[in-house]
Ligand SMILES: Nc1ncnc2c1ncn2[C@@H]1O[C@H](COP(=O)(O)OP(=O)(O)OP(=O)(O)O)[C@@H](O)[C@H]1O
């Protein structure tokens with residue numbers, strides 16, 4: 085069985101495509117495009133909303149509602165939206181597939197981004213916020229210079245789980261006719277070509293891992309070490325304190341959330357304010 | 367000079383946190399707000415930099431109404447230190463300290479140089495500049511908090527229980543350094559605490575607030591201990607206040623010379639000079655090292671005065687210090703003779719408890735207000 | 740497959756009445772496909788979680804591996820499973836195995852964190868009273884970790900209900916089939932009843948399973964009820 089997969093993955097024609105079928109490269113590009121669109125739209129809505137709600141501490145119920153969305157079955161939502169929306173779109177080409185699926189993808193990406201941004205801003209140490217105001221920072225300065233940098237780990241964890249969710253669901257969207265790597269899975273199933281089917285699955289898994297890795301790197305570069313707890317040895321100055329501190333944070337629940345490596349940051353449940361916690365990608 | 371003029375703060379839920387408060391915090395001095403929890407200390411303090419707006423009344427700094435400038439501008443000119451320091455976790459120590467200079471447009475290099483200068487001023491090594499707050503102990507964080515408030519060199523500093531989150535030993539050290547720093551800087555400081563001992567130790571003036579935001583007494587520490595205005599203040603100032611008042615009377619008691627042996631000298635010589643079986647051992651610089659006990663016929667091993675033979679009990683009283691320090695040195699000394707040293711730690715002589723008590727008796731020191739030592 | 744009932748969303752009741760036997764069968768298989776991985780996953784996670792708690796160096800690797808497993812989309816995992824297990828592509832075992840992987844990935848950390856959350860003084864007094872390591876685990880650590888583990892079980896179960904439905908798109912019979920049926924019947928305009936019925940049943944199933952875990956956890960931690968009642 086594994087042989088079939090390797091054969092399929094090794095066939096150059098599958099990568100370049102033919103006159104009638106797009107190659108793997110093109111499908112990866114399509115998959116990434118669908119993902120990017122959904123994340124951009126969802127981010128443009130959820131990110132500012134989460135910041136404003138977190139900053140003002142108002143309308144926490146909206147976050148709960150968004151979290152409630154998470155218990156809906158993703159396929160059900162996808163197909164429901166497709167059946168509902170696609171007859172309304174009399175476009176050519178991809179539009180009848182693309183628009184409804186993008187709506188579903190956006191809906192799925194909203195809750196993790198919103199809930200985590202909200203929780204991130206809410207969880208900024210109140211003392212730090214108070215000190216910032218007391219030193220004469222204006223509202224926007226407090227937000228940009230203190231609240232956001234401290235909320236960043238949670239914001240990233242929301243973005244990363246949203247991304248995984250969207251990549252996974254975009255795969256399933258091939259069932260209703262969208263392009264992307266999911267095509268190989270469903271086409272392979274329909275034509276009983278197991279190699280193609282499993283090859284597509286392997287590619288999807290690899291794509292998800294890779295994208296998450298990239299986001300993890302961006303996170304590592306943008307989050308202050310003071311917040312992530314990743315202290316350099318140089319600044320430690322050779323005494324035992326840093327060791328003691330990192331040890332200590334590794335031992336306490338809150339500290340672990342910030343102190344560990346990337347894999348955990350992405351999937352760490354937002355225990356404090358978003359009760360639904362960690363969800364696997366669809 | 368900060369003036370409260372009939373300032374009242376009633377929160378929307380009806381709580382009156384501060385009630386018609388009128389007082390003046392003189393320039394260049396430390397004014398302490400002290401009182402039980404919930405009496406409105408924090409509220410009063412935060413009205414000065416307009417973190418809280420008063421319901422009525424006015425607050426002026428150097429005769430300028432605080433509402434006459436935009437709140438953010440006002441705050442940049444006032445140092446603010448809070449409990450737990452409230453450092454920014456995502457910024458290094460140097461960047462934390464440089465916050466206000468950076469806000470007001472100082473360039474990065476200058477701000478950093480100034481930050482490191484300030485860190486040293488509050489007793490932090492420059493090597494801490496690139497650490498993050500999580501890498502510091504509580505006491506160190508508190509020092510960063512103070513340095514950060516000093517960064518823009520504001521004439522006015524507001525401090526809300528800055529030393530309450532650290533253990534007593536560190537607190538004592540921070541208080542001592544704080545006083546030393548204030549001696550150099552001469553800022554106008556309003557300091558909030560619920561610890562009467564801290565208030566008495568640090569304040570030039572102490573404002574005792576009662577629950578409901580009422581000013582119960584405004585006085586110097588010595589006055590407060592000697593003549594509490596009412597039963598509430600008396601109760602709040604607490605027991606031992608007669609004894610503690612001694613801390614505000616300088617000890618003009620006679621210091622008598624104390625015979626000594628130097629470390630390394632033969633025990634035989636120690637026996638010769640001992641008074642009442644006790645002799646004080648000093649080092650080559652004439653700094654007291656401890657007491658040597660030489661009871662009659664008591665066989666001490668060895669034949670030289672060695673550090674491990676010494677009794678280390680007894681506090682040292684500074685020459686020109688207070689009666690409280692002199693009495694404490696005498697009472698805690700195993701020989702009954704309190705050791706008095708000069709600024710460099712060199713022996714001046716000794717005092718006995720009896721001498722101090724006689725002085726208190728004749729001077730009536732414990733009950734009459736005196737100057738701060 | 741056409742039914743006497745209409746095609747509006749609220750006709751799901753009519754659809755259910757017409758296809759009662761089939762729907763209940765799908766509901767039943769959906770239920771065990773969701774629950775079985777949680778049960779197996781819990782049994783696997785307890786020892787691994789304990790190890791991660793006991794030996795500090797295990798923890799970081801456990802966290803990394805579980806994080807990696809979590810990034811793999813479930814459809815991919817359903818399809819890759821036959822490669823690893825040698826099963827048929829339509830075998831429900833694939834779904835159970837894949838969801839077990841997710842459950843373990845989630846619960847190992849939860850178990851380790853739950854065990855770690857037992858206050859140190861409690862552990863020390865247990866040791867001081869002469870409990871052996873195993874007794875401490877069974878009588879002190881595990882019971883006190885129950886609320887945390889239960890919270891993890893709730894997340895895993897609710898997630899599984901949603902994930903199982905995805906297997907419907909590759910032909911494994913459970914509630915996901917209702918979406919497929921609805922999709923196929925919507926060629927000439929939307930036919931909502933099976934889709935809406937599927938969503939409603941999925942949500943209800945998740946609620947019921949979630950409630951059962953809450954009840955079970957309450958029953959297992961009587962001391963918490965006392966606190967809550969105060
Ligand atoms: N935002 C608020 N709304 C309503 N009441 C408040 C608010 N902030 C403070 N209070 C009340 O005002 C009173 C004074 O509060 P304040 O914080 O000034 O006390 P404090 O003297 O600083 O006490 P502590 O020593 O405990 O810090 C208290 O009774 C408090 O409950």
Ligand SMILES: [Mg+2]
Pocket residue numbers: 407408409
């Ligand atoms: Mg206070």
